[in-house]
Amino acid sequence: MRFKVTVLAGLLMAACGAPAVAQQAAESNPEAPARPSPQTAGAEAPKPAARSAPREIPAEAFAAHMEALRKRAPEGFTFVVQPPFVVAGDEEAKRVKSRAAHTVKWAVDLLKKEYFDRDPDHIIDIWLFKDEASYRGHAKTLFNETPSTPFGYYSAAHRALVMNIATGGGTLVHEIVHPFMRANFAACPAWFNEGLASLYEQSAERDGRIRGLTNWRLAGLQEAIERGGLASFQALLLTTDDEFYGDDKGTNYAQARYLCYYLQEEGLLAKFYREFVRDQATDPTGYATLQRLLKADDMAAFQKRWEKFVIGLTFP
Numbered sequence: 001m002r003f004k005v006t007v008l009a010g011l012l013m014a015a016c017g018a019p020a021v022a023q024q025a026a027e028s029n030p031e032a033p034a035r036p037s038p039q040t041a042g043a044e045a046p047k048p049a050a051r052s053a054p055r056e057i058p059a060e061a062f063a064a065h066m067e068a069l070r071k072r073a074p075e076g077f078t079f080v081v082q083p084p085f086v087v088a089g090d091e092e093a094k095r096v097k098s099r100a101a102h103t104v105k106w107a108v109d110l111l112k113k114e115y116f117d118r119d120p121d122h123i124i125d126i127w128l129f130k131d132e133a134s135y136r137g138h139a140k141t142l143f144n145e146t147p148s149t150p151f152g153y154y155s156a157a158h159r160a161l162v163m164n165i166a167t168g169g170g171t172l173v174h175e176i177v178h179p180f181m182r183a184n185f186a187a188c189p190a191w192f193n194e195g196l197a198s199l200y201e202q203s204a205e206r207d208g209r210i211r212g213l214t215n216w217r218l219a220g221l222q223e224a225i226e227r228g229g230l231a232s233f234q235a236l237l238l239t240t241d242d243e244f245y246g247d248d249k250g251t252n253y254a255q256a257r258y259l260c261y262y263l264q265e266e267g268l269l270a271k272f273y274r275e276f277v278r279d280q281a282t283d284p285t286g287y288a289t290l291q292r293l294l295k296a297d298d299m300a301a302f303q304k305r306w307e308k309f310v311i312g313l314t315f316p
């Protein structure tokens with residue numbers, strides 16, 4: 001985090017209804033740090049003011065929660081309240097504080113500015129373990145869990161994000177999206193929950209707004225496009241959560257991510273989110289909302305344009 005443009009790399013685990021293990025393989029690729037490009041932010045307007053008062057967890061509740069964590073944790077951990085999270089880490093204290101401010105707070109502030117009116121209604125712990133040994137050892141001693149990924153995972157049972165932070169911060173930002181999505185759009189289907197979360201695995205700040213950048217998921221997507229093996233957007237958006245996290249989950253994540261990326265680049269992503277939330281009762285998959293925003297009567301023609309756009313992208 002040397003520059004104002006914060007860049008995050010890594011992998012993630014999800015909190016969106018599917019079995020945690022099913023999501024780990026698809027989400028567990030570390031990525032190289034991205035460089036900010038000089039491109040300016042799109043014309044998309046930030047979200048309007050909150051429509052209803054967010055639920056607030058009182059400061060005393062965070063303080064009490066942090067004290068309880070401190071009692072449970074071994075020596076050598078630093079704790080930082082960073083609502084709606086409490087961050088705990090065994091790197092140097094100043095490093096833990098820096099991650100809380102420059103990754104967690106940064107992502108929370110910018111994601112809330114862009115999308116989310118409501119905080120999660122319970123405190124979530126973020127454990128940042130300094131290396132593989134600490135991560136695996138503490139997952140066992142604190143949670144009696146054996147990680148199936150070297151990068152990190154979300155433990156719904158413990159309301160905790162358990163991270164090997166040595167593998168990068170991108171995972172962390174992806175994961176941060178999920179509890180906010182759940183608090184604001186509980187019925188969000190997996191394709192959009194994971195597409196949006198994946199978008200910010202590699203992200204930067206431009207003109208005070210969070211922007212997803214191209215990342216490691218691009219190459220596999222380009223290969224699938226060139227093979228002609230990609231699902232239609234209708235098929236992708238109609239997937240149930242089980243189908244999304246099923247056999248083609250790697251491609252599903254990538255296709256959903258780069259649909260979100262396209263919408264972002266067109267200045268339509270925040271608008272899509274808002275209208276999808278607004279119209280969820282009549283359009284639970286988001287397909288009609290997508291068609292309307294794209295002004296695309298012919299979605300096959302749109303997909304051809306999008307595929308050409310994706311083929312033209314580069315990473316790194």
Ligand SMILES: [Zn+2]
Pocket residue numbers: 012013014015023027174175178193194197
């Ligand atoms: Zn996820």
